[in-house]
Amino acid sequence: MQSLVQIVLIGAPGSGKGTQARLLSQQYGIPQISTGELLRQAVQSRLPLGLEAQAVMDQGLLVSDTIVMGIIRDRLVQPDARSGFLLDGFPRNLEQAQALEKLLETLDRPLTVAILFQMDSEYLIQRLSGRLTCPQCGAVYNRYTSPPRFDDQCDNCGTLLRHRSDDNEETIINRLRVYEAQTEPLIGFYRSRGLLAEINADGPIPTIFRQIRRVINEHRQRRAPLRPRKGKVPARQSKSPAAARTARRVSTTSAKKKSKPRNLPPAKKRSGKAKKTRSR
Numbered sequence: 001m002q003s004l005v006q007i008v009l010i011g012a013p014g015s016g017k018g019t020q021a022r023l024l025s026q027q028y029g030i031p032q033i034s035t036g037e038l039l040r041q042a043v044q045s046r047l048p049l050g051l052e053a054q055a056v057m058d059q060g061l062l063v064s065d066t067i068v069m070g071i072i073r074d075r076l077v078q079p080d081a082r083s084g085f086l087l088d089g090f091p092r093n094l095e096q097a098q099a100l101e102k103l104l105e106t107l108d109r110p111l112t113v114a115i116l117f118q119m120d121s122e123y124l125i126q127r128l129s130g131r132l133t134c135p136q137c138g139a140v141y142n143r144y145t146s147p148p149r150f151d152d153q154c155d156n157c158g159t160l161l162r163h164r165s166d167d168n169e170e171t172i173i174n175r176l177r178v179y180e181a182q183t184e185p186l187i188g189f190y191r192s193r194g195l196l197a198e199i200n201a202d203g204p205i206p207t208i209f210r211q212i213r214r215v216i217n218e219h220r221q222r223r224a225p226l227r228p229r230k231g232k233v234p235a236r237q238s239k240s241p242a243a244a245r246t247a248r249r250v251s252t253t254s255a256k257k258k259s260k261p262r263n264l265p266p267a268k269k270r271s272g273k274a275k276k277t278r279s280r
Contacts, residue, residue: 003223005030005084005216006109008091008100010186011117012179013172014128015201016208019140020117021088023209024216030084031075038071039063049074069099076107084112094185113219114190115212117201121176128172132161195219 005028011017025032042050043057049070053063068090076085091097104110130143132152136159141148148154152161166172190196197215201208 003112003220004109005086005220006104006112007084007086007216008111008114008190009086009088009117010114010183010190011089011201012119012121012124012183013175014124014131015117015119016205017088017117019205020209020212021086023205024086024212027213028084028086030086031078031080032086032088033072033075033081033090034088035068035072035090038075039068042071047074065096065099068096069103072100073103073107076103076109091186093182094189097186097189110223111195112223113197113216114195115215116187116196116198118198119201123202124176125169125172128167129169131167132163134159134161 007024007030009017009021021032024030039050039053043054044050049067053067053071056063056067072087072090075081087100091100101111126144127142130145132141132143132148133139134141134154134157137154137157139154139156141154141161148161153159154161187196197219199208199211199215
């Protein structure tokens with residue numbers, strides 16, 4: 001039985017986490033979990049934690065990690081997350097990573113791997129400043145790297161594409177600085193636990209996807225259980241008592257035969273004695 005696939009994706013805004021998260025969710029049949037989306041759903045559903053989060057947000061404050069971890073816990077015990085999960089963009093800092101680790105220990109569901117998307121900052125700025133999104137179907141384009149066939153129009157549904165007001169160079173640089181400051185200790189945290197895998201996120205989507213699948217499989221193999229299944233005896237212990245006694249006798253006899261040559265006199269002396277006997 002293969003181990004669960006439980007993944008954390010770490011990467012700067014615009015590094016392609018969302019695209020790869022959707023592909024991985026389809027590949028492994030696990031839910032893609034975004035804390036922002038979880039909070040919105042909890043608020044809309046009028047769940048207790050959602051109401052707490054709404055009260056905090058109404059005051060213009062950030063939702064506490066305690067509330068966020070409670071919402072994540074409720075999500076991880078849902079039936080569709082039994083085979084694993086994929087956390088997209090969470091945790092964002094060291095405190096959240098430590099809280100997540102304690103939660104997974106409580107659930108007895110250790111993390112498989114934390115994947116870090118590495119990308120040159122200049123290329124990131126270009127990708128973010130040229131990003132265009134479709135408000136209707138969610139398709140994402142880029143003026144510089146992957147433009148739509150028709151200017152500012154979605155190839156899928158024809159809807160007018162939007163450019164985020166905060167996707168300008170100055171704002172993007174500030175966002176990247178905040179990301180780097182928060183993520184540096186997070187990277188060290190997962191590296192110290194042997195869970196960090198770094199990939200080059202600057203390339204074609206299929207190439208990046210193959211990189212990610214390879215590191216996931218490597219980490220799953222490291223965590224695969226080596227114990228024999230219950231009710232089964234390892235092959236070396238499955239011999240009957242009679243067969244075991246026969247094997248021991250054969251082994252003892254073989255050992256004696258192998259040991260005799262070591263007790264014989266050297267070959268030259270034997271050869272000399274044999275000649276004297278014949279001459280007499």
